[in-house]
Amino acid sequence: MTGILYGVGVGPGAPDLVTVRAVAVLRRAPVIAAPRPAAGGTSLALRIARAAAGEVAGQETLELTFPMTRDPEARRTARAAAVEAIRSRLDDGKDVAFVTEGDPLVYSTFLDLLASSAAVDGRVVVVPGVSSITAVAAAARVPLADGDDALAVLPAPRALGDLPRLVAGFETLVLLKAGRHLAALRDALAAAGLLERAWVVAEASRPGERIARLADHVDVPPGYFTAVIVRTRAPEAR
Amino acid sequence: MTGILYGVGVGPGAPDLVTVRAVAVLRRAPVIAAPRPAAGGTSLALRIARAAAGEVAGQETLELTFPMTRDPEARRTARAAAVEAIRSRLDDGKDVAFVTEGDPLVYSTFLDLLASSAAVDGRVVVVPGVSSITAVAAAARVPLADGDDALAVLPAPRALGDLPRLVAGFETLVLLKAGRHLAALRDALAAAGLLERAWVVAEASRPGERIARLADHVDVPPGYFTAVIVRTRAPEAR
Numbered sequence: 001m002t003g004i005l006y007g008v009g010v011g012p013g014a015p016d017l018v019t020v021r022a023v024a025v026l027r028r029a030p031v032i033a034a035p036r037p038a039a040g041g042t043s044l045a046l047r048i049a050r051a052a053a054g055e056v057a058g059q060e061t062l063e064l065t066f067p068m069t070r071d072p073e074a075r076r077t078a079r080a081a082a083v084e085a086i087r088s089r090l091d092d093g094k095d096v097a098f099v100t101e102g103d104p105l106v107y108s109t110f111l112d113l114l115a116s117s118a119a120v121d122g123r124v125v126v127v128p129g130v131s132s133i134t135a136v137a138a139a140a141r142v143p144l145a146d147g148d149d150a151l152a153v154l155p156a157p158r159a160l161g162d163l164p165r166l167v168a169g170f171e172t173l174v175l176l177k178a179g180r181h182l183a184a185l186r187d188a189l190a191a192a193g194l195l196e197r198a199w200v201v202a203e204a205s206r207p208g209e210r211i212a213r214l215a216d217h218v219d220v221p222p223g224y225f226t227a228v229i230v231r232t233r234a235p236e237a238r
Numbered sequence: 239m240t241g242i243l244y245g246v247g248v249g250p251g252a253p254d255l256v257t258v259r260a261v262a263v264l265r266r267a268p269v270i271a272a273p274r275p276a277a278g279g280t281s282l283a284l285r286i287a288r289a290a291a292g293e294v295a296g297q298e299t300l301e302l303t304f305p306m307t308r309d310p311e312a313r314r315t316a317r318a319a320a321v322e323a324i325r326s327r328l329d330d331g332k333d334v335a336f337v338t339e340g341d342p343l344v345y346s347t348f349l350d351l352l353a354s355s356a357a358v359d360g361r362v363v364v365v366p367g368v369s370s371i372t373a374v375a376a377a378a379r380v381p382l383a384d385g386d387d388a389l390a391v392l393p394a395p396r397a398l399g400d401l402p403r404l405v406a407g408f409e410t411l412v413l414l415k416a417g418r419h420l421a422a423l424r425d426a427l428a429a430a431g432l433l434e435r436a437w438v439v440a441e442a443s444r445p446g447e448r449i450a451r452l453a454d455h456v457d458v459p460p461g462y463f464t465a466v467i468v469r470t471r472a473p474e475a476r
Contacts, residue, residue: 009372016259019368020290024254052258103372105382106389114379115473126376128368128443130257134247134341138364141352144343148396151344152408154388162407169400170390205366235353 002123003031003090005113006097007104009129013044013206015051017130025127026053029097031089033062033082035109041065045099062089062096066109075112083116103131107176133174135204136227139211142199143231144172156181156228163188167232179226186214189230198230240361241269241328243351244335245342247367251282251444253289255368263365264291267335269327271300271320273347279303283337300327300334304347313350321354341369345414371412373442374465377449380437381469382410394419394466401426405470417464424452432468440464 006025011017026032026049034046043063064082067074089096104110104126114124133153137144145151149171152159156178159166166173178185182200189195198214202224212218220226244263249255264270264287272284281301302320305312327334342348342364352362371391375382383389387409390397394416397404404411416423420438427433436452440462450456458464 011257012366014259016262017257017366019249019255019257020261021252021254023258103368103376103382105372105375105380107383107385107387111381111384114381124379126379128250128255128372128376130341130366130368131372133371134343134366134369137343138341138366141362141364142343143349143352144341145345145391146349147345148393149345150390150392150396152388152390153383154408155386158386158388165407169403170392 001093003093003095004123004125005086005090006095006125006127007110007114008049008097008099008127009103009131010045010048010052010099010101011130012102012132012135012204013048015048017135017205018048018052019127019129022127022129023053025097026099027056028095029059030094031060031062031096033064033086033096033098035066035100036063037066037068039065043099045101048101049099060089062086066112079112079116083113086113100129101132102135103129106131106133132176132204132225132227136174136201136229139201139204139209140199140229142229144174146171156185160184160188163192167192167194171231171233173230173232175228175230177226178228179220179222179224182214182218182220182226182228185228189214194230194232197232198228200226200228202226239331241331241333242361242363243324243328244333244363244365245348245352246287246335246337246365247341247369248283248286248290248337248339249368250340250370250373250442251286253286255373255443256286256290257365257367260365260367261291263335264337265294266333267297268332269298269300269334271302271324271334271336273304273338274301275304275306277303281337283339286339287337298327300324304350317350317354321351324351338367339370340373341367344369344371370414370442370463370465374412374439374467377439377442377447378437378467380467382412384409394423398422398426401430405430405432409469409471411468411470413466413468415464416466417458417460417462420452420456420458420464420466423466427452427468432470435470436466436468438464438466
């Protein structure tokens with residue numbers, strides 16, 4: 001009997017934004033697998049998981065390196081090693097809880113494993129988590145979607161190339177990976193008359209959390225998780 | 239000292255998809271406020287909250303009617319009554335936890351209160367939850383966004399009027415309120431060559447959960463929470 005591979009979303013950072021189900025899976029799984037950006041580096045998802053669920057005696061911690069690179073060969077090699085390490089545990093009949101920040105299906109390394117799930121050759125269960133998208137909105141207290149609204153979520157550089165169309169079609173834009181693009185976003189949103197309707201959120205739910213209007217001078221340290229949220233319409237009279 | 243108004247997302251339906259923070263707020267708040275669609279009706283969010291956090295001795299339950307209507311006058315009247323009921327508790331120095339299915343900022347009645355928060359005249363805190371968006375994806379085990387992907391979330395009827403543009407601009411579409419539009423979606427997605435890349439999910443994470451390919455015959459009871467998720471591109475070789 002092979003084990004089950006769980007993709008466990010541990011939420012945006014605050015340990016108490018983990019779900020009750022995630023805590024239960026993390027306490028019961030004999031193996032906790034966690035992605036890290038470099039060998040010897042640390043996994044933020046693992047830190048959140050430990051803070052939320054503690055360390056369980058006898059539980060194996062399997063840190064897997066997913067290098068932050070676009071080089072497909074380096075990614076393939078890393079992914080193959082991760083799949084192999086997980087498969088050997090599943091073949092031993094052990095369940096593996098693979099932890100990811102936010103939600104496992106939103107910009108997560110778990111997607112690499114899901115794409116290889118034939119290779120993993122076992123049952124796969126996804127435990128959804130509070131995503132960075134809702135965490136950013138909660139920090140800024142800005143609606144994501146109301147009534148018949150449409151919501152678009154995409155990386156900031158990609159949005160910059162297509163802003164007028166996005167503004168025309170969507171009531172809310174959530175622009176991720178925005179830290180290095182704040183000046184360009186400020187210019188583009190000012191040109192669209194939307195600067196007063198845009199907020200910057202860095203490190204949502206984490207100790208360094210910062211929330212500001214994009215119109216204000218905003219300086220975000222490099223490496224911070226940073227998003228811009230834009231409400232493209234004036235609110236209706238209620 | 240006025241109380242704090244908490245908007246508490248209780249997740250998509252399964253009681254163990256509530257966060258640890260939501261459980262803590264629900265146990266500590268002297269007043270649990272919950273939206274219901276009709277006087278005498280029941281609140282699904284309240285049922286989830288009770289299943290997750292239990293009933294606390296001495297805690298007040300304040301059921302507030304938000305009629306399912308587009309009539310602005312009826313909505314205004316209901317909202318004013320809800321705001322007034324909440325404000326009187328806050329003025330007494332009591333914290334109020336207003337529960338919503340999913341996340342408080344995603345298609346939720348809490349947005350009515352947030353828009354009236356000047357009237358509520360107190361501090362407002364949003365506790366994000368697992369949204370229906372990630373719950374639907376988790377049920378179907380379909381990625382929401384990978385790499386530089388863009389994600390669009392909108393009501394199905396609105397998407398039907400704009401499908402080619404959405405498909406061109408977004409790798410993933412999550413189409414909500416889809417129950418009565420499955421046949422039209424099937425036709426439109428077949429015409430776009432995407433029928434094999436679309437899934438129907440009803441009652442994600444709830445006892446009546448159903449997952450099917452849209453290509454298959456799908457019959458969803460009226461009143462079910464139903465979404466269609468579409469991956470618009472073939473997966474890249476990994």
